[in-house]
Amino acid sequence: MTIMTSLRLSQRRIRGALTLPNGVLALFVLAAITAPVLAPQNPYDMLQILGWEASSPPGTMSGNGYRYLLGTDGLGRDIASCILYGLRISLVVSVVSAAAAAAIGLTLGVVAAYFGRWVDAVIMRAVDLQLSLPTMLVALIAIVTLGPGVDRIILALIIVQWATYARVVRSVALSEAGKPYVDAVRTMPLSHGRIILRHLLPNSIAPAITLLPIEIGHAVALEATLSFLGLGVPMDQPSLGSTVANGFQYLLTGQYWISLFPGFALFALIAAINFAGEDVRRLWDPRSRSL
Template sequence: MTPVSLPPQSLFASAETPFRRFLRDFFASRLAGVACLLLGILLLAALFAPLISPQNPYDLAGLDVMDSRQEPGQLSSDGKLTFLLGTDEQGRDMLSAIFYGLRISLLVGFSSTAIALLMGLSLGLLAGYRGGRVEALIMRVADIQLSFPSILIALILLALTGQGISKIILALVLVQWAYYARTARSAALVERRKEYIEAAVGLGLSPARIIWRHLLPNCLPPLIVVSALQVASAISLEATLSFLGLGLPVTEPSLGLLIANGFQYLLSGKYWMSFFPGLALLLTVVSINLVADQLRDVLNPRLQTQ
């Protein structure tokens, strides 16, 4: 009986793309997969908050003072709504308030991180590539800023500028940029001495083209990890400032502000007004940190925890 020969498989069909390899390595950790799933659920809840929230918690016409401080699972005064997580002192559904507060917290965290990354990356690459007085000036300013606690700098800036989303984003940008600048500068110094950069210089390419076309792609991996960690840091810092009354106004609620509003009722047994927003904040920060930790291991296997 003549054996049947199978057609040779294409080398391209069996090749694993870098993106597939990244996904395989990232989801090799079950904990990272769970954290990624949780973070995705939180992002979707924040994005579609107006559609999935049982109530618009900041529409004064839809609130009833008779629903103030209802325990979890209680019905509204008109019997049309069940408050799964209870209500606050103004009769707002806590579940809806958490969804809306999560939108503000994530908006502040991601926006401030993106702007600070762009600012710090540009200055860090410039310092690492040019060196000399430019590097000394940028790094001395970064060193001076990093010598002070982040919350102290943010408090001073907000005391000068006042409350508001745009103002707290600006404060967080000015707090964060130095981390990216130092990381980008360190990566640029390593890449600057390699042959491909020297070859680009020998070919007469402009410094701007060398930085953005050749140096930048090889400096991004550590910055991706730092930016992921800084998102969680920015959310935590914003929550702290809002808890202290210096972050966002009551018309732009975040998770930190919801915790602050319910904190005064803890001793009277109304735990749910602070507990559930605090739990949402904890899950958000922990999931981001776990995702960032797995990104670190995947992008730099030498740093993998044993």
């Protein structure tokens, strides 16, 4: 019966992964990885950019023999190529920052629950202070202090996101820390670090896993917003946010495609990540496993 139940759960998880949003997200990831192969132009290589073809409408034939399917921006860069390369930056920034924030928040949340007393008080007061401030305000303060750049925006997003993981994980770790198996291992000649890593942490990690996809989508939106404001990825690097920002000044002149297509790609990416996160939540939520 146990084997049959495990098989049914495995089949359910496989069916849950085969959804349209997950397929769209997989295509985005594949397009980002293969951008140098798929993109007709390298938007970082100024030798491939023809300035006299700036703001060309979709479907224009380039001087290099290929067609600008989505047009060009104000610098003459192919919009389709900017989207493909922009996906790489947006995904790398969001995944790295969310994963690092999850590691920090998970560690601090478990440590706070395990030690309690003043350790818990100090960590949770820092969490309360972080979460009491608007997310965008914290991100703006961090990026203004650190300065623009891909590495700095990753650090700024880590500062923004770690507290959410810490609060969620602490609530679960508090419940686990009061169980008999934790009391039993405390009596053994084991270090605190070993008890946390081998016993408490594995049983408290599920909330961080379910929260991770949602925070990745949040990080994509934050990076795009900061880049749109000129405080994130520099304008000469085609993230999705900076590509949308590059075309904002041309909207009033009717050159809609410079912002429209990157904006649509950004929306589709965030939506696909959020739907995939909902699938992850259903798969890891114990209440959804009842047969």
